[in-house]
Amino acid sequence: MIIVVFTIVTYLIYLLSKKIYKKIIIAAFHPLLLAPILLIVLITITHVSANQYLQGSKLLSHMLAPATVAFAVPIYKNLAIIKKYIGTIAVSITVGTLVAMISTFLLSKLIHLSDDFIVSILPRSITTPIAMEVSKEIGGLPALTTVFVIITGIAGGIIGPKVLKWLSIKTPIAKGLALGMGAHGVGTSKALEYGKQESVFSSLAMIFAALITLVWGTLLTTFI
Amino acid sequence: MKIIGVILQIGFLHVFLFLGIALKYFIPLPIPSSMLGLFLLFVALCCNIIKLEWVEQGAKWLMAELLLFFIPSAVGIVNYQQIFSLQGIGIVFLILISTMIVMGVTALTAEKVSAKRKEEGH
Incomplete structure (x- = not known):
């Protein structure tokens, strides 16, 4: 369950970051910088620890292997x-x-x-x-x-x-x-x-x- | 319909990943299993064991969304407090400078070598 939530939230924030970056092409808004910052802010507000998040988003980081x-x-x-x-x-x-x-x-x-x-x-x-x-x-x-x-x-x-x-x-x-x-x-x-x-x-x-x-x-x- | 196709193909790509994991047991070299999987898929495509259409869409999606898969590890940086110290700033500058040098040298080498090869071809 937690994996589904973290995967969807990460994906949505990733899409949002890409959209923002397309509108405002400034280096600081690069999706690989903006998305993690938004996520760190989000997990801090919702009191999720970084390790809980890493566990929950395992499916996404796992995808690097089939992508290779x-x-x-x-x-x-x-x-x-x-x-x-x-x-x-x-x-x-x-x-x-x-x-x-x-x-x-x-x-x-x-x-x-x-x-x-x-x-x-x-x-x-x-x-x-x-x-x-x-x-x-x-x-x-x-x-x-x-x-x-x-x-x-x-x-x-x-x-x-x-x-x-x-x-x-x-x-x-x-x-x-x-x-x-x-x-x-x-x-x-x-x-x-x-x-x-x-x-x-x-x-x-x-x-x-x-x-x-x-x-x-x-x-x-x-x-x- | 397209989404289902992409998901099925990503599943099929995992077959090669698992074969790569299995092959790693027999190869005593420090080659990652995903790299072995890449090699096996390449061989399978070359020998017409599988058709390009069976993996093409899935592969295309995975490669197009590569940035997404880096995001969790990027969030994981918060676990390394050292990165946010003075030495961390030094490391970021190190990486920035080294990456600039690497890209510059690689690009210039590629332009020089490919230009030279063209001349020889005439």
Whole structure:
């Protein structure tokens, strides 16, 4: 019963947030920022604890798993494009994952993060279920990693389009790969606003980033 | 009618998720079961074991509403008081700066490599 209520309430607030964001396109009103804030306000008013809410909304977070499986569909449908651009995709995403891990590591050192925070933040640029897995493998805290993945998504969804504009990125492949690499699923849903090609490349970037980060993660655990 | 179709197809996608969970027992690598499920569905589509129409609508809905599934975890951030401290602000800036660098470098690399490949093609 409680699952039904929390699922419906979350869904309605999500729809409302999307509507508001469509009217007022300001970064602070991004659905991934606005919806959680509205929900936190709502559960505080109604005296529901965060853990009760998390239990009740399990069905929705569970959906990330079949959604990951679903990405086989765009890969299958775009096999010809993948074959054509496999070189560009592989090079860009290998560079992207390396830059993500190195820049995160150096910046973490700069602000003196503790070691368990550092290993938990390293896989932040990949999609949640896979980031949690990598985090577990390299000795991080999966729940903390989820938080960093979410912040990355929000940051990427907001700043991504601006970065692409500043660097005057024109091609759909560069736009898509950057969004999927930098901000996983959130970037991919942003890419959908640009166009079909962008969203295909973004989904591909997300999957490749996850795979390549898994490789880095395995290497890290083997050699450290 | 369309909603029922989408729900049924999401149910069908779970078959591949469960197969992925089962396969994970036999593979000693740190690959998540959802990723194995993705791989199995891809193989099933390629080998014509299942038809694209059986999963297409469900997959489309799941991918279009991806943001929705992140919302509960985002609410869960309130459990991490540290995020709301001074160090938390540092972490948010770290992520913001690193994400900008990652996106910028990835986009520039992609444009360079794809332009080069085009030239070679001529």
